[in-house]
Amino acid sequence: LRLGEPPFMRTMYLAYWLVIAGGLAASIVIGLTGQ
Amino acid sequence: VRRFLRENSLTVFFLVIFLLTLTAQSQASWRAYVDDQHAHNQPADPYSSYLVSADFSAKVMENWQSEFLQFSLYILATIWLIQKGSSESKQEHEAGLQTDEEQRVGRHASSESPRWAQIGSWRTTVYSNSLLIAMTTIFLLSWLAQSINGWDQYNADQHEHGQAEVSWTTYLHEPDFWDATLQNWQSEFLAVGTMAIFSVYLRQRGSPESKPVGAPHAETGAN
Numbered sequence: 208l209r210l211g212e213p214p215f216m217r218t219m220y221l222a223y224w225l226v227i228a229g230g231l232a233a234s235i236v237i238g239l240t241g242q
Numbered sequence: 243v244r245r246f247l248r249e250n251s252l253t254v255f256f257l258v259i260f261l262l263t264l265t266a267q268s269q270a271s272w273r274a275y276v277d278d279q280h281a282h283n284q285p286a287d288p289y290s291s292y293l294v295s296a297d298f299s300a301k302v303m304e305n306w307q308s309e310f311l312q313f314s315l316y317i318l319a320t321i322w323l324i325q326k327g328s329s330e331s332k333q334e335h336e337a338g339l340q341t342d343e344e345q346r347v348g349r350h351a352s353s354e355s356p357r358w359a360q361i362g363s364w365r366t367t368v369y370s371n372s373l374l375i376a377m378t379t380i381f382l383l384s385w386l387a388q389s390i391n392g393w394d395q396y397n398a399d400q401h402e403h404g405q406a407e408v409s410w411t412t413y414l415h416e417p418d419f420w421d422a423t424l425q426n427w428q429s430e431f432l433a434v435g436t437m438a439i440f441s442v443y444l445r446q447r448g449s450p451e452s453k454p455v456g457a458p459h460a461e462t463g464a465n
Binding site: 215216218219222226227230231233234235237239241 | 295296384390
């Protein structure tokens with residue numbers, strides 16, 4: 208954490224990345240394995 | 243926990259309603275699919291299988307791509323384009339990428355600035371565009387995912403009707419793909435343009451998306 212950055216400020220940022228990356232990866236795998 | 247919620251309430255709220263509506267969408271979508279299968283006297287997959295089907299996946303990605311395109315374009319267009327009087331716009335003299343001093347990069351950065359803003363070289367260039375890079379990458383990947391899942395479904399349909407399957411590149415030229423794509427784009431573009439011009443004349447007290455209620459119509463920018 209950087210100086211002055213409140214704890215957990217990065218938690219939501221990482222949560223959003225996780226949801227988006229998970230969704231994209233799952234969807235691409237579903238599409239490709241369906242063929 | 244209370245402090246965490248207080249400091250992150252906006253993103254927590256949207257993440258929660260995203261997960262709730264995605265779940266509700268999957269339920270409604272599955273029921274519609276089951277009804278359709280029954281109407282054709284076909285067996286229907288259970289909910290758990292439908293969740294990982296190309297049908298559901300394509301529907302989700304179709305909407306994702308248009309939302310991320312909307313924000314990517316908005317971030318990009320508002321660098322140079324202006325709407326006088328809009329809370330969403332910069333003022334005329336601020337148009338463009340602005341100076342290093344205004345943007346507090348390189349030797350104009352402070353010790354509190356992000357490290358990649360201070361450092362110079364390619365890292366500062368990348369960091370200077372990181373929001374647009376991230377949103378555009380998500381747009382392109384979700385559009386790719388939409389196309390792969392749409393292709394999957396299209397071929398399943400072709401197969402069912404005794405017609406030849408098509409390649410992915412052929413599918414990209416099919417009206418089916420562009421119908422699913424453009425029906426989402428048009429609505430995003432209308433909503434964005436509406437927001438830019440409505441914020442000139444209309445107000446929402448307390449919202450950072452609006453000018454202060456008493457601000458003159460010609461006053462540009464939220465601050």
